[in-house]
Amino acid sequence: MVEERLTDGRRIAQFLASEVTGHEDDLGSLVVTDADADVEPTPDGAFAYAIERRPAGGRRTADEQRSDEGSTERVASVYVQPDRVRVxxxxxxxxxxxxxDEAGLRVRPKAVEPPRTxxxxxxGAQVKWLLxxxxTVATAVEE
Structure with missing residues (x-):
């Protein structure tokens, strides 16, 4: 039995990005943008990339979406810490x-305006739990 766990924050962030871009069905409206390929983890969390939602329609690459000003909205930001990722x-x-919470992940509200979670x-296994x-955010009704 394999006892190894993926606990490197940078690797977890890479795995999460591949899950977002690889799920054409449920997460087809999400795209990874503003990625920092050279991000170094910090204790407070270094910005690694954004996750944006595109409007209904065909899936396009991140570069194509960035060229369509205002066509996507940021739904989440991913920060890398030495031993975890904060979304x-x-x-x-x-x-x-x-x-x-139902998936078993640690969740905390952030008391800012507008509020964040x-x-x-x-x-690495918890990346699947985050799906x-x-x-939920991929299919959320526009507010």
Whole structure:
């Protein structure tokens, strides 16, 4: 039996990005943007990339979407810490909190205006647990 766990924050962030871009069905409206390929983890969390939602329609690459000014909205930001990833959700924060909590992830509200939900992903296996929260924000009704 394999006892290894993926607990490197940078690797977890890379795995999460590949899950977002690789799920054409449930997460087809999400795209990774503003990625910092050279991000170095910090204790407070270094910005790694944004997750944006595109309007209904065909899936396009991140470069194509960036060229369409105003065609996407940021729904989450991903921050890399040495031993985990912090995903800061900006949309559908209550529904995301419920979905992530039900999946067994550590969730915390962020008391800012507008409110945000923080979800902590502490190993590679938990990336799969985050998919339900990402699905929630991918299909959330425009506010």
């Amino acid at each position: 800061e959700f900006e949309r559908a924060v209550d529904a995301v909190a419920d979905a992530a 923080l979800v902590f992903v502490e190993d 339900s929260a990402l699905g």
